Amino acid sequence: MKICIIGLGLLGGSFSLGLKEKIKETHIIGVDINPLHVEKALELGIINESASFEEGIRKASLTVLATPVDVISQQIGKVLDILPETSVLTDLGSTKEQICKIADQHPKRQQYVALHPIAGTENSGPEAAFADLLKDKIMIICDKEKSSPQALMIIELLSNILEMKIRYMPSDEHDRHLAYVSHLSHISSFALGATVLDKEQDEQSIFDMAGSGFSSTVRLAKSSPQMWSPIFVQNKQNISVALGSYIQKLQYFKEIIDNEDIEATKALMVHANDIRRVLSGMEKRK
Amino acid sequence: MKICIIGLGLLGGSFSLGLKEKIKETHIIGVDINPLHVEKALELGIINESASFEEGIRKASLTVLATPVDVISQQIGKVLDILPETSVLTDLGSTKEQICKIADQHPKRQQYVALHPIAGTENSGPEAAFADLLKDKIMIICDKEKSSPQALMIIELLSNILEMKIRYMPSDEHDRHLAYVSHLSHISSFALGATVLDKEQDEQSIFDMAGSGFSSTVRLAKSSPQMWSPIFVQNKQNISVALGSYIQKLQYFKEIIDNEDIEATKALMVHANDIRRVLSGMEKRK
Numbered sequence: 001m002k003i004c005i006i007g008l009g010l011l012g013g014s015f016s017l018g019l020k021e022k023i024k025e026t027h028i029i030g031v032d033i034n035p036l037h038v039e040k041a042l043e044l045g046i047i048n049e050s051a052s053f054e055e056g057i058r059k060a061s062l063t064v065l066a067t068p069v070d071v072i073s074q075q076i077g078k079v080l081d082i083l084p085e086t087s088v089l090t091d092l093g094s095t096k097e098q099i100c101k102i103a104d105q106h107p108k109r110q111q112y113v114a115l116h117p118i119a120g121t122e123n124s125g126p127e128a129a130f131a132d133l134l135k136d137k138i139m140i141i142c143d144k145e146k147s148s149p150q151a152l153m154i155i156e157l158l159s160n161i162l163e164m165k166i167r168y169m170p171s172d173e174h175d176r177h178l179a180y181v182s183h184l185s186h187i188s189s190f191a192l193g194a195t196v197l198d199k200e201q202d203e204q205s206i207f208d209m210a211g212s213g214f215s216s217t218v219r220l221a222k223s224s225p226q227m228w229s230p231i232f233v234q235n236k237q238n239i240s241v242a243l244g245s246y247i248q249k250l251q252y253f254k255e256i257i258d259n260e261d262i263e264a265t266k267a268l269m270v271h272a273n274d275i276r277r278v279l280s281g282m283e284k285r286k
Numbered sequence: 287m288k289i290c291i292i293g294l295g296l297l298g299g300s301f302s303l304g305l306k307e308k309i310k311e312t313h314i315i316g317v318d319i320n321p322l323h324v325e326k327a328l329e330l331g332i333i334n335e336s337a338s339f340e341e342g343i344r345k346a347s348l349t350v351l352a353t354p355v356d357v358i359s360q361q362i363g364k365v366l367d368i369l370p371e372t373s374v375l376t377d378l379g380s381t382k383e384q385i386c387k388i389a390d391q392h393p394k395r396q397q398y399v400a401l402h403p404i405a406g407t408e409n410s411g412p413e414a415a416f417a418d419l420l421k422d423k424i425m426i427i428c429d430k431e432k433s434s435p436q437a438l439m440i441i442e443l444l445s446n447i448l449e450m451k452i453r454y455m456p457s458d459e460h461d462r463h464l465a466y467v468s469h470l471s472h473i474s475s476f477a478l479g480a481t482v483l484d485k486e487q488d489e490q491s492i493f494d495m496a497g498s499g500f501s502s503t504v505r506l507a508k509s510s511p512q513m514w515s516p517i518f519v520q521n522k523q524n525i526s527v528a529l530g531s532y533i534q535k536l537q538y539f540k541e542i543i544d545n546e547d548i549e550a551t552k553a554l555m556v557h558a559n560d561i562r563r564v565l566s567g568m569e570k571r572k
Contacts (some may be wrong), residue, residue, distance in 0.1 A: 195528070
């Protein structure tokens with residue numbers, strides 16, 4: 001089984017390592033514009049060989065686009081042009097609507113399956129990859145009716161082998177939901193990190209007092225700007241609504257604190273406490 | 287050694303369990319207005335006996351106020367009135383300026399040491415308490431020059447026995463810093479939880495897609511409203527400034543996303559990435 005992975009970062013690398021752990025004979029052809037990533041991926045056993053973009057796609061029965069979403073948008077048409085008629089294409093991008101719209105225009109649309117594995121860490125690059133990243137996580141398949149039954153089945157089987165839980169969803173609904181449950185978390189964390197770092201310029205040793213609560217809320221601020229910037233831009237309409245609601249909520253919170261309105265602050269927090277139900281549901285899913 | 291703990295929640299309970307683990311003969315007298323907390327604390331071995339407010343203070347050589355900060359503000363004068371001349375008083379509140387100002391008015395100010403252990407979880411009540419909560423954490427002592435050398439030494443020794451790292455700081459500086467590295471994190475998390483829960487009313491199954499990044503940023507939204515509401519109000523001036531900066535940062539972030547300004551979004555995130563330095567510094571501190 002020859003698989004071409006374009007983009008040898010955290011996600012592409014972990015996809016490869018996860019598969020190799022389950023199916024020893026998996027042969028991975030790696031493509032990356034960064035020669036250091038290719039070298040590292042060879043060294044770490046993430047890929048068996050490296051190839052050029054065209055060569056990799058032609059040799060493989062499955063090509064996986066694991067680049068940032070703006071690059072996926074640029075590449076998907078070209079990949080489909082080159083893709084052998086018996087091969088399958090998928091991508092692992094965190095936005096789906098725009099990428100699917102581009103793919104929809106291509107005569108080989110049926111050979112493509114739109115994916116989004118809900119998995120990641122705040123680290124990036126091939127060194128950050130590990131075999132268990134995808135295990136027990138959600139794999140979202142978008143607009144499945146537009147993929148051929150065989151292409152879909154291959155992706156479903158691979159997801160099962162990786163021990164992932166599959167969910168199906170229209171690509172526009174995917175992007176609307178992800179704005180709330182992922183993109184907004186990243187924005188809140190990046191903004192929080194930046195705000196406190198700005199303050200540090202006036203106040204030395206401010207971080208001496210930071211505890212686990214602080215770490216937890218700013219952890220995502222370590223994430224890759226190269227990866228996240230295009231996600232925010234591609235999903236800007238949904239993010240604008242979600243972020244607008246978040247800012248309004250914070251303005252209201254500020255107002256009730258400024259007014260010392262103890263009851264209103266308690267009511268807001270009691271409402272937010274309902275997140276326990278959500279988080280315990282997520283725990284159970286594991 | 288008889289210690290009276292007023293407020294048998296996560297922090298008061300963990301303080302007791304941590305000490306009992308190190309010094310077996312520690313005798314803890316528990317005071318709580320909630321009879322269920324008292325019962326549970328007895329059952330869990332957090333306290334050796336329960337007592338009334340007055341009785342507990344009179345019997346102990348150290349009294350620890352571990353109630354919410356508004357209750358500490360109300361109680362501290364009364365506790366100092368009752369406190370035997372050979373006893374010491376401390377509190378574990380997350381705000382220090384207002385509490386210290388009240389204590390400063392009291393003729394027995396020297397018997398009081400203002401504390402803030404930077405430790406907690408999103409859980410509350412005596413059941414949430416555990417012996418290791420305070421271990422390796424920062425213990426902030428505020429306005430130490432206002433405490434008698436003996437009272438200070440007792441608190442320093444106790445902090446050492448609990449394996450905590452002591453920092454000294456003026457109470458106003460404490461509150462200004464904590465607004466950024468703790469209170470703001472909690473507000474961002476409560477507001478994020480509330481925003482996404484509001485959205486859930488229109489969109490079923492939104493949380494099916496939430497991953498570890500979401501959990502990490504909303505974890506603090508599980509925290510106790512009874513504890514946090516008075517903290518926000520007591521530190522409202524510093525929080526208003528910090529929260530104002532955070533809202534501004536988010537508004538700017540929204541603007542550059544709306545404008546598809548890839549370079550500006552990257553620049554903001556590259557700046558926020560510097561939080562790696564802070565978080566790795568915190569890791570090393572352990």
